[in-house]
Amino acid sequence: MFSNQIRYTIMDELECAGFGHYGGSLSIVELLAVLYGEVIDATPENVNNIDRDYVVLSKGHSGPGLYATLALKGFFPMDWLKTLNKNGTNLPSHPDKNLTPGVDVTTGSLGQGVSVATGIAYGKKAIHSKGNVFAIVGDGELNEGQAWEAIQFASAKKLDNFILYIDWNKKQNDGWSDEVSKSGTFEEKLNSFGFFTQMVDGASVEEILSATHKALRVHDRPACIVLNTTKGQGIKFLENMENNHHIRPDESMMKELKKAKEELKALLD
Numbered sequence: 001m002f003s004n005q006i007r008y009t010i011m012d013e014l015e016c017a018g019f020g021h022y023g024g025s026l027s028i029v030e031l032l033a034v035l036y037g038e039v040i041d042a043t044p045e046n047v048n049n050i051d052r053d054y055v056v057l058s059k060g061h062s063g064p065g066l067y068a069t070l071a072l073k074g075f076f077p078m079d080w081l082k083t084l085n086k087n088g089t090n091l092p093s094h095p096d097k098n099l100t101p102g103v104d105v106t107t108g109s110l111g112q113g114v115s116v117a118t119g120i121a122y123g124k125k126a127i128h129s130k131g132n133v134f135a136i137v138g139d140g141e142l143n144e145g146q147a148w149e150a151i152q153f154a155s156a157k158k159l160d161n162f163i164l165y166i167d168w169n170k171k172q173n174d175g176w177s178d179e180v181s182k183s184g185t186f187e188e189k190l191n192s193f194g195f196f197t198q199m200v201d202g203a204s205v206e207e208i209l210s211a212t213h214k215a216l217r218v219h220d221r222p223a224c225i226v227l228n229t230t231k232g233q234g235i236k237f238l239e240n241m242e243n244n245h246h247i248r249p250d251e252s253m254m255k256e257l258k259k260a261k262e263e264l265k266a267l268l269d
């Protein structure tokens with residue numbers, strides 16, 4: 001399964017780097033598998049085609065997840081993953097469109113990616129270009145007011161070529177999202193902002209795929225899919241860890257992570 005390959009590759013890449021954003025990279029694995037495995041038409045060959053689909057990873061700290069996916073899809077050599085976040089790398093911890101083939105938008109400053117994504121969707125409409133824009137935003141990231149300005153804009157302009165995925169993993173970098181800032185229910189909220197909104201199990205490739213197909217059939221408004229996920233998804237040891245946002249594993253932690261990686265490897269063979 002593509003999701004297992006992505007998850008294994010993330011674990012390998014971060015092990016090599018010695019530290020990184022495990023939690024938020026792992027919670028979007030199933031989504032990345034659906035987008036790059038089943039839905040979007042972006043390939044290394046059609047990067048210059050304006051009619052292609054765009055993906056904006058607004059929660060840019062999950063770059064290792066995107067890199068694993070792009071490498072597996074042949075956008076750049078798998079070897080590059082060993083250079084994650086090292087001096088001179090093409091894979092900085094947060095995506096940079098000028099450095100990494102397949103990265104559509106430079107992100108990392110939270111909140112901004114949603115604005116850029118709606119701008120691309122609006123631009124596509126203006127020049128009658130085909131293709132859709134898929135944006136991935138974090139639940140903590142939605143504390144940023146700028147994201148809501150973009151959401152209102154998408155609704156006003158009826159951007160039905162825009163799909164927003166909210167990675168509702170309930171945590172941000174320094175605690176539970178609801179304890180940092182009360183967001184309310186994303187599903188109700190996005191509905192009230194004029195989006196066609198669905199909520200799915202974010203660990204289910206089937207549910208994400210079917211919701212995405214449904215969203216693509218909506219032709220009068222933008223769509224939102226709230227992904228009910230777990231931070232550190234798919235690696236029990238990490239799911240159970242309180243602070244799993246950015247980890248620099250000590251020796252005993254590394255042992256656990258290596259064990260989890262080997263278990264994933266068995267699923268690939």
Ligand SMILES: Cc1ncc(C[n+]2csc(CCOP(=O)(O)OP(=O)(O)O)c2C)c(N)n1
Nearest residue numbers: 024061108109110138139140141171172173
């Ligand atoms: C504008 C801005 N403020 C603060 C940060 C630091 N920061 C990095 S990740 C993060 C938490 C993000 O939480 P969430 O969006 O829920 O991401 P996930 O749980 O998916 O990792 C913060 C505050 C940032 N990158 N950009």
Ligand SMILES: [Mg+2]
Nearest residue numbers: 139140171172
């Ligand atoms: Mg979160």
